Amino acid sequence: MxxxxxxxxxxxxxxxxxxxxxxxxxxxxxxxxxxxxxxxxxxxxxxxxxxxxxxxxxxxxxxxxxxxxxxxxxxxxxxxxxxxxxxxxxxxxxxxxxxxxxxxxxxxxxxxxxxxxxxxxxxxxxxxxxxxVIFEEKEITKADGLPYTVYTPYKNKWLEKYKLIAPVPEYNTEDKFSNFYKSNFIFPTLEEIGFKESPIKVIPHNLKNVSNYHETRDFPALDSTTHLSPHLRFGTVSIRKLVNWAARKNQVFLSELIWREFFMQILFHFPKVVTHNFKSAYDGIQWRNDEEDFKRWCSGTTGYPMVDAGMRELNETGYMHNRVRMVVASFLCKHLLINWQWGEAYFAEKLLDYELSANVGNWQWAAGTGCDAAPYFRVFNPEIQLQKFDEKGIYIRKWIPEFDLGYRQPMVEHAFARDRAIATYKAGILK
The missing domain is CATH 3.40.50.620 (HUPs)
Incomplete structure (x- = not known):
């Protein structure tokens, strides 16, 4: 037959x-x-x-x-x-x-x-x-055909090209559903695949706050972010629908979607970034890589409330607010002088929205070793970040219930750690 x-x-x-x-x-x-x-x-x-x-x-x-x-x-x-x-x-x-x-x-x-x-x-x-993506790896390039390694000119070229085709055409698959093969395949349970339910869940995305995204996105207590990232990672939402919508609603939010494509094309053109610094001049940095310090960072017991709240949120929910991600990543690389790859691997294990290109790109940005990265002498002060973005302590009290009982002492003093980081980076940069 x-x-x-x-x-x-x-x-x-x-x-x-x-x-x-x-x-x-x-x-x-x-x-x-x-x-x-x-x-x-x-x-x-x-x-x-x-x-x-x-x-x-x-x-x-x-x-x-x-x-x-x-x-x-x-x-x-x-x-x-x-x-x-x-x-x-x-x-x-x-x-x-x-x-x-x-x-x-x-x-x-x-x-x-x-x-x-x-x-x-x-x-x-x-x-x-x-x-x-809206534009894939070779569609946004410099005049000489080489890839951009700095975000702002990449973004400008991306927007210039998008305006020529906006809105991006969407595909009405529903009109063609009659062309599916008639079948009744057995759908396996999670257990039959060899897995079991997790207490951690991906929550639905929420776009209701996008119109004032630029005003609220840095304040973790507001919970005003979209929670879109896991849905983008696994494609449960359409990037075309999202970009066409974001272009009308909020340019800062649209810029975040462009960052995603920027890091994806960096990974495509420079796959070495998965395991190596984008800027090879930083290969000489002598990381401390203290395992006990790393454990304290992982468990959210560093004594810096914003760092600890962020790590506890990650461990309990699989999420972490983007502003807090920058603070905890900078702390690991600069305050503790632990190689960004350790933090990248931990995030890869825990984040619901883990995406290789963005995770590597953002960790190298925080460490100062990546393309268009924060300069090595920029060291976030976690206490000032707390004052600026969680002044009333709402976010930290949510994740550190013992905070008001007299919180633990910081594991390293900021001024000392900052000076040590700058000196270590300066000595390690290869000429």
Missing amino acids: SKQEVTLFWFRRDLRLEDNVGLFQALESKYLVIPLFIFDDSILDSLPKNDARVGFIHESLSKINQKLLEMGSSLLVKKGNTQEVWQALLQEFDVKEVFFNKDYEPYAIQRDLAICELLEANKTAHLSFKDQ
Whole structure:
């Protein structure tokens, strides 16, 4: 009995049915479309079994599957080594075409190259599309074609190019839902994937405060940020809809979305930043890397209330306010002279919105070793940051209930730490 000819659409970082470029193109195929997601063992094996991000992915896929079931289709979910899963899929179905949206991280690029080679060997067409950014890696460049390494000129070029196409076209996939393959694939439970529920949850995004985002974004007690970042990370929201909306609502908020694309193109063009300083002149810094100091930073017991509140918020919720992220990162690198890579790895483990490009980019910004980074002699004073951005102590009391009982002494005195950091950096910069 001959197998039915089908198209496969491969979900990855685009966990939504609406305004999904690759899915839209797949549904225009002459073959019925099987939507697919693969839980990749090479990623899952390094994660704790109650990782909240895996739970969020599973929950997002379940919502997609429920919507597909309403139209007589379903989501095909697989788990395993990606290469082996694809080999099995090509045996199971007569796959004529495979559609997917591009991913720009180093591991994803290598994975996709390997899968595309397999598809070509099987004489299966494959098509990839830009979906998670407005402008991808080579679309915003300097006049000589080289990538920007400073944010402001990148942003100016980005805005100039956006204005030529604004609003960015959105893709009405709903009109083509009749082209899904009729199926009732069994949707696995979280336990069947090898994971369990986490007490930490991704909360819904909230755009109601965006109009005054520029006035409130630095004050953690207001909780006025959008909580969009995990949704952008996993593609449960469309960047096109978001940018078109932000361009009308608030330019500072739009600038934050441009920062995201700036760091993504830096990672693409300079993949060394994952493990090395962007500015190699800083490779000579002699970090202290004291493990006990690092443990105190991780646990939020440094004696600096804003640092401690931020770390406790992270440990309990998987979130941390962006202003506080800058303070805790600067403290680790400058006050404690601990290599930014230690902090980057801890954030990678804990953050619900962990994104390699932004995490590396922001940590190197705080350490002064990255592109367009804060200068090495700029050392945030955590006490002044507290006075400026949480004057009434509302945020710190939320996360440090013992604060009013006589809080612990700072583990290092600010003036001493600042002088030590500047001297260490100055001595370590390679000429």
